[in-house]
Every structure is written in structure tokens, then in C-alpha cells.
Amino acid sequence: GSEGVAGGCTVSRSYRWRDASSVVGGSMVGPNHVYDGSGYVVTWPNELAAASAMLEEVQADGFLGAETRALWIEFSLYNVNINRFCVVRLLFEQLSSGAVVPYAYIRPLSLLWYDTASGLSWLLLAEVSLLFLVLFFLSLEISAMRTHGMAKYWSDLSNWYDWPSLLGFGLIGFCRYRTWWAMSKLKKQIAEEGVMSTAFFSFHEVLEWADYEQYGLAVDTLLVYLKVLQFLAGVPHINTLLYTLRRARDQLAHFTFCLVVLVIAFASSFHLALGTQLHEWRHMGTSVMSLLHVTLGQVDVPTLERESPLGVFLYLSFLFLVVLVAVNIFLSIVTDAYTAEKAAAIHVDLFKVLIDAARRQIHRTRTSINSLKARWKGVVAEASFNASTSFKQYVGERTTALSASFKSRSSSVRGMSRQVHMVRVRVTVAVAVA
Template identity: 25%
Template sequence: MDHEKDISGVEYGEFDDESVVEKSEPQGCWGSFTGCIGGMWATRQMTSSKDREIYVRTTLRELVVYVVFLIILCILTFGMTSSTMFYYTNVMEGLFLDKPYNDTRNTLRGSSQMLDFWRFCEYILLESMYWEYWYDDALTPTIDNNILFQNRLLGAPRFRQLRVRDDSCVVHENFKAAIKQCYDVYSEGIEDTKPFGPGNSSEWLYHTSDELDGNTHWAKLTTYSGAGSIKDLSTLKRNATNDIAHLRNNRWIDRATRAVFLDFTVYNANVNLFCVVKIVFEFPATGGLIPSWSFRTVKLLRYVTVMDYFIMACEFIFVFFIIYYMVEELIEIKHNGCAYFRSVWNMLDLLVIVISIICIAFSIFRYITVQDKIKGLLEDDEMNRYANFEFLGYWQTRYNDMVAVCVFFAWIKIFKYISFNKTMTQLSSTLSRCAKDVAGFAIMFFIVFFAFAQLGYLLFGTQVHDFRTFGDSVFTLLRTILGDFNFHEIESANRILGPIFFLSYVFFVFFVLLNMFLAIINDTYSEVKAEIALQKNEFEIADYFKRGYNNMMGKLGRRDRLVDLENALKLSDANADGVLTFDELRNNLKNHILASLSQKLTALTLTCRCNFSDMEIEMCFARYDTDGDRVIGENEKRAMLADIEGRRLELDQEIKKDGPESRPVTAKGAEAAVVAGAISEEEFQQLQRRVDRMEGSIGSIVNKIDAVLVKLDTMEKTKGKRRENMSKFLDSMAEDGGKRTLGSSSTVQSELPGAPSDTIKRSQRLSKGVRMQSIKRGRKRTRAKAKHAAKDSSKVRVRVRLEELSEKLFTIWTKTHDGSRSPVVSCVSVISACFKMNVDCLRLLTLNTNLPSVRVRQIGGQKPEAFWER
């Protein structure tokens, strides 16, 4: 192809005749816009998997975008939590839960009777909540009257009591005379709503949940409503002490009490954290006390520091990502229809999007609500009112839980983008294939498991803590599978049935049923591994990165042709028929780097060469096409890849053997090393000048020798024809002369029977001389033909010699004319070989007119004129 230029002025004539130029149909603005939008949301489900490279490129783009989304999500997650929250919670729990009472060594964790409630209120609560003195008994200022000197109490602490009616249960007839009152287990329907006690203040009156803006609470025994009788303590220790004494003296808690709640909130400005505390005292119908608690350390004020504002920016980016993925899922639903909902990965995508939308909505709601709460709290100068942060603390905890679940599923979703790799598909393929078998066997497993759980609950539920409920029994048996069990407790509860229960459970469930699950999964995994080993090698994401790296190294003159060949074997099957033809392999080896140039043309795609010559491709194909059908099958392709891998290992071993010091780092370093190792700079200049002179004169020499050879051939042909005609003429004359002589002698003898014998002898000698001359001429013709044949044989030997030397020069040229050496160094190597082969090489180079042109076209795709110019 001659050098031409397109409208943009870019030369593309340097590509040879095999370069491919594709032009797409011109599109309008709307077509370009829709194409751009479609490219932004193109996914693997909308891309044909037959074109493996496009499929991998689309997957890689999806993976990169999703990794950015995952990084943003992790930044948000770790921005709202930290290890400081744990230490803050631990300090507050130690202050209220682990501090012993003044008259006993018991703590709130071990409290079990009603008296322990008053011990907690009169000592632990007052001492831990009101810090009026420093460690040296100096009085603290009111502004520093904080818990542990660091945590500000927001508002007043609040007690809330729930009671039941005295007729809430039915007494047996035999005991009605002795027992007049009966207080049932708590339920919302039997709450006591009547006033009680000596006065009409709030602690003696019933308030509904709406009046208190309360919420239900799930404690250890049951779920309690947000109603009840309330008492807000004073923010001063002296007044709070009097309030507690007043409640105790007037029997604020009695037989009707079923639960007492203590709620308060503290704020630490040093770390910008809230701690919403709820301590629950449950008084069951059996008597006694069951304490429980919750310390919710949350970050409600989100935007304070510079890091917080960075988190806010990430939140906006997160919102944009959710919008992006919403549009993507809508496009996929439109493209795939009902088939979209049959994919587990698509359902996981929808789950992540829904959870993210809920988190975004709650984040906005939390920000508005917290601002209103803080504003209302600050309007009370003395902060004597109760600040209800329970709702925010609870839903902030639920928000953290939703974010944690969202992050979990977001990480699991990564398998969606890496599952196309054969190695990565082992887990998903194994689980999906054995799902039915596992589900079928799980039914049998859980039948036996729940039978043991119910048996344990009925046998030990009244005596062993771990079996007190059916749910606890289930989790206890699950822990037993993991080795966490207490054999002595069940043995103490039942010395006969306890060991029998334990041994039978361990044998049937642990040794038999549980190992059946492992056997099913292991068998399926073996099948998947075997199938993966037999699968054909496809173009994977690792190959995509190898190709990109190889292209980059090619620009630096260090291209790895083994990588090109390996990728060509995986990508050349254009029609996806499982076999590789010569044309498919050739097109991929010679043309695979796509570069787009667009100026005034709508689209112009140029396909660049891979530096493989036709002879190399033909030799490579012929070597592995064992059956000669011009098609490389799966076994032949596998053998080819194995040889490539073996060659790569050999090269790596050679590189390790040579050591890093013997390898040049760059192409320039390689060129300098070659030149420095061969000749000096002065000798190089002399050789270059001689090469220039030789290249300048070799063209005319070739033309002259061509003309001489043509003339010699013409003369040889003319001489041959003349000799042939002369020999035919002489042969005909000899035959005619012999016939006439024989005829005349016989006639003379017949006519002159009395003629003398000497006359007859002369006639015979004359005939014999003619025959001898004819024989001599025949011998001369034979010698001439032999000489001519010898000349032809010599010419054939010369041409054979020419072919051998040309092949040697061509081999030297191809070895030196690669990406790691410049054309000048290649010329030096060729000329050095010429001097080694002496003048015969130069003469043979000039004798053949066709071979140099052929070789030049195979070296770089240039014409002979360009070769001689170089």
C-alpha cells in the first residue's frame, strides 16, 4: 500500500497490504448520545460471550467501577465507627455494672432480689452519675460536674415502672380463701393503669406510650410497652438522693411491679460520641430480680471535623453510585425481561440497592431529628428535663446493622465479577451443583437434630441453664458440634440419661450426619475440578493484563512474542466453533492492536501488526497441525500451549542462569551492549559507510547481471537450436550418401561382372569413410550435449548455493531485526556475516533478482526500494 493520508493528516500507509481499515456508518447526534449512554451501562449480561475479549473488557470495567463503589462504602462504614466506641462502652459498663455494692461484694450483674435494686439506686447510681468532688475531695464546679469528669449528662435520668393488676391471674379454688391477690406474668393487656401510692405526682400515675413518647423494649423475659409511671431524678446529687429515698420509703415497687427502666444519655465532646443507656430490672412473677442492660454508643453528630466532611463527600458519591446501579438494573430488566429475576446475582444486586436506599433515607431522617433534639435540649438552660435519645439510639444501632449487612453482601458480590475465571468458579460451581443434594439431606439432618434438641429441653430444661428454653437447647447443640459443651451439667442433672443423650448425639449427629454433608460437597468438588481441567483454555482477565503489559513493553522494544502467540490461540476462534483455522490464527497474529482515529470520518479503525511473518505463521501452524487438515483442534491447541509454557520456563531458567547483571534494562541498553560487544565506534562508522556504498551499487549490479543472464540464456537456446538443426542435416546427408554408394557399387558389380577388384575396394573405402565422418559428428554432438548439461548442472548448483546463503542471511536478519535492536545494528550483523562468507555471499546476493525482494517483503513489510534505501 502506498503512503496515503486521511482527512486528519495521519499517515497510515506504513501498514502493509494486510492491514485492515474498517469504517462504520455515520451516525447522528442522537445515535452518538445513545451509544455513549449504552456504553456507560453495558454489562456482561448485555454482551455476547462469544467475543471473549469484549466480554473480558466489559467485566474488567464493571469490576473496576464496583471496586470504587466498594471502597466508598467501606470509607463510610469505618467513618461511622471506631475502636473508641468500644472503649467508651466498656468504661460506662464498668462504672455501672461491675462496681460492687457498699454492704456486699455483689454487683448489678449478680443481682437477684428486690433489695439489690435499692442498693444499686442508693449507692452505685448516685456515686457513678454525680461527680461533685475531685479525687482529693475538692468540690468541682457546676460546669465540670460530669461523669468521670469527661461525659456530660444530657437532661435528667428517668425511672419508669410497669405494673400489673392484682386480679390478673386465676387462683385455684383450693387456695382462694388463703390467697386474695394474684399478679400474673406481664402482658400489655393486664397493665395496672390506676394511681397508686400516697400522692398524685407522675411517679404514682400511669402514662400511656403516646404521652411519654416511649417505645417497646424486648428484655430477657418478655417485651414491655413504652407506658408506665415515671420519675425524673434531679441533676443535683443531693436532690436525687432525696428522690430515691422518697420512692423507697413509700414502697414505689411492690408485688405488682414487673419491670423498672432507668434511662439516661451522656455525651463526650472529646470524641463526639453519645452513649444512650438503658438498665432494666425485671421482677418476674416467681419473685426475685433479673437485670439486663444496653449501652448504645453512637455517633449522632456526623459533621464536625474535616474528616467528617470528607465522609459527607463520600456519602454524596455513594448516592450517585446507587443511582447509577439503579439505572443499570432497570436497563438489565428491560433487556432480559423475566429471566433477570432467575439469577441469584441479580437478586443480590437488588438487595444491596434496597438496603442502601433505606440507609440513605434514615441518614437524612437522623440528621434532621438530632438537630431538633439538640435544639430543644439547649433551650432548657438547666437541662432538668429528660432528653429522650432512646429512639435515635435504637435506630442508629439498627442503621449500623443495616450498613454492616450491606457491606457484607457488597463483598460477596465481588464473586459475580470474578466468577468467569476458571479458578474462581470452583466455589460457586460446587455450591450450585450440590445445592439440591445438600438441601435434600438437610431435611433428614434437621429432623434428627430437632429431635435431640427437644429431648434435651425436656430432660434438662428445668435444671441446666443452657437448656432452659427450646431455642437455647438448639443453640447449645450447635455449640456442641463445635466442641463448646458442658458435660458435667447434664450429667449432674440426670446421671443416667445425661451420658446416654450426649454419646448418642455425638455419634449420630457429629460423626455420621455432619460428615455426610462434607462427603457430598467433596464429591461435587472433585467433579468440578475434573471438568475444569478438561475445559478449553479461554481468554481470561490475566491474559488481558498480559497483553496490555506486552503492548507497553513492545513500545520499549521488549515485546514478548510468546504472550502474543498464547493470546492468539485463545482469541483466534472468531466463529466460536471450537477449532482454529489457519486464517483465524494468521489474522490474530498479524493484526490485533486496535487504534481508533477519528477526525472528520465517523470512525476509522486501524489494525496494527504483531510482527509475525507469513513464513513464521506457516511454520508454526504446520508444526502443530499433525493431521494436515489446516485446522488446529483442541488437543493440538493444548499441545501448542504446553510447548509455549515450556519455552517460557526455559527462557526464565536461562535468564536466572545469566543473572541480572547480564541483562540490559532498556532497548537502548540492549543496543549499546550489542554494539559495544561487537565493534568499536570507529569501526562501526566504517562499516556503515561501506554498507551505504554497497547498497548504492548493488541495485545497478543486479540489473546488469540480470541482463547478462538473459542474453546468455538466449544465446544458449539459439546455439542449441543451431546444433540440433545441423545434426539433423548431417544425419540426413549421411543416410542419403550411404544409400547411393551402396546402390552404385552393387550396380557396377552387377553391370560389370568382369571389373577389376581394386575398383570395388575403392568404392568400399569411400563408403566406410562417409560412415566414419557420420560417427565422428555424432560423437561431437554427444560431447556438446554433455557439456551443455554440465553447464546447466553448474547453474543449478550455483542457485542452490544462492538459496542456502540467502537463507543464512535471512536468518541473521530476522534474529537481529526485532524490537530490541535498531535497523543499523541489524545491518551491521548482516554485513559482518557477509564478510565471514567472503565475496561469494556478495556475488550471490547480486545474482538473484527475485529472492531479495521476497525476503524484504517478509522483513517489515517494505518494498525492495525501501530496503536498499535503509
């Protein structure tokens, strides 16, 4: 199904106004405004003939008019051949001048990750394996924290980098679970309503959590690949580059502060001078991005000159102060730091450095594993000791009981032996008398 919303319109028939909390489609962000989702809602049928008839009826009713500020249409598609969903949101904004600005949001999604014909999802197995791998590294970090102590552990700057990366996987897993849960709820709703139902099935919640998962995965992927630089820190040439940034970090920090001030100053000036005439300077965010385009040479100078007399002056000022002066200062800072670091660097054997780095990493992993083994052996030994103590106590009690029983039986046997002996004596005496 699909759904259309038009806000602020005057209609000739009864269309029910719905607030943002009751609209399942959620809010809508357009090029010019942000809409909370409230408005007059019309649900369209799936059949072409019925949809065409309803479109003519809505048009005859004057559903859209001069008071309408936005109309958006939302629908979802599914292609069974490639197992992909597609969420489509079409927005038409009517400005105060009467112009209509179109905007389209098309998002393909893979949401049936674990639904396979064989019933066994290799993707699920791979994700579970990754989960156990992350848990293993978390156990190593926790073991190192307990072994070396909190102060020594957090004094290593690499640990401050490891934890965001590991916790990022946890956040991604949580978003995947929420996406799966929302999709399961939606599948249940579709099964109850029927595939050919005219009801509107909103993928807004699924899309929101899927976007969060993609954002987290993108950031965590960057962190994981940057981690490679730490393992390559012992390589001579890469080591020189990394220590160049470390040597120049103070100067780069002050330079970055001055550059940010310049960018904010020029973004504000361009926004005030051209914000009402040109779309790319309409607010501070777009102004900053437009300045980045200027540094790359993507600028329309005749348009700046035509729209405002300050346009060309601001452009030339920014070009001189930032592109010509600031960029050269940045290059000078990095060049001086690289020259000093290269002069201080000593010649090392690259193969030996790589072997030493691998040995250090193996030693660190082995130490953590041995620590975990030692703790596990302690737990097993304690459990074995408790079990052995209980067993020994049980054996002692049984031995004492058997010994007492044996003594009792021995006494009985001796008593019976005496009685037999006395009988024999009596028989002997009787025979003798006879």
C-alpha cells in the first residue's frame, strides 16, 4: 500500500486530519523544511483501476490547493528474485512563491537475512562466529586490565582506541537485533492482513534501525582499518610518517583552531550576503560545505558577482587567506616535522622489525590466554579439591563402618569358635567317661 499526506489544505469533502503521533509513516525531511508527519492521510489501493478512480475522486474534491505546503507519497516494494525491499518516499514542497520542489528518497534494503530455502543461514553462522571472536577479544582486554591493573592498563593509549572499536560491534549487534525484531513484527502484520490487503505497511521503524546499523558499521569499519596503522608502527617508513604527525601535533592543533575560525567567519559572511539569493548558502551548514567546494575549484564566480556585489570580494578573500596562505602554512608545518623526524630516524632491519612486532603481538595474546588458563585451572582445582575432600570423607566413613562391622563379625566368629571348642571338650570328656 501507499500513503499520501497533504498539510494545511482546504478540502470539499470529509478527510480526517491526523496528528504526527497517529501517522505510521513518521516525519519527513525535505530540502527546505522538516515536516512532523501530521496532515490529511489517504491510503491508496493496490489495484491500478481502483487507484486511478480514487485519484480522480481526490482531484475532484480539491485535495490539493494553494494552502497545501507539502505532499508526500510513501510506498514499499519487494522483489522476490533478488530478495530485496525498496522503500520509496516522494516529497513535493510548494513554496510561498508557488513553485513546487520535488524530492525523492529511495532506499533498497536487505531485510530477510536468515530466511533461506535450506533453513540454514550461512550469514547467521558467520555473524555468530564474529560475535564469539569479539567476545574473545573482550575477554583478553578484561584479563589484561585485571593482570596489569587499571592505572597501567589505561596508560597505554592503544587501549583507548581498542574499546570504542569493540563496543561498536556491540552497538551494531543491538541495531541488527532491533531491525530483526521490527521486521518480524512487520512480517506478522503482513501475514495477518494478507499480501493483497490494501492496508499500509510502514517500514519506518525498520528503516530507522537499519540506517543506525549502517552508520555504526561504517564508523567501526574505519576504526578497524585504522588499527592496522598501530600494527605497522614498527615499519621504518610508516613509523616516520606516524611520528611526523606526533611531532607536529601541537602546531597542527593551533593551526586547526585558526582555520576553523576563518571558515566560520567566511561561512557567516557568505550566508548573510547570499543566503536569500542562492540555495547553496541558505544556512551555516550548507555554507561550510560550499566553502569546501570553493577549495576544490567548484564555484560559479559569475553567479556570485550577479547576485551580490560582495560575492566576488568574499570569494577572493577566502581564496587568498585559506587556499593560498593557510594551505601553505599547513604544508610547511608538516614538511618541517617530517624533515626533523627523518633526520632523527635510525636505520633498522625491516624484516627484523616485522618479526619483532609479530612476536610482541603473539606474546601479548599468549600471556592473556595463559592468564585465562591459570584462572580456569584454579577454578577446576578448587572444584576438584572440594570433590576430592567429599570423596575422601565418604571413603573414610565407609571404611570405619566396614571396620566396625568386620570387628563385630570377628567377635561373633570367635564366640562361636569358643562354643564349638567347649562342645568338643564336652564330647571328649563324655567319650572318656564312657
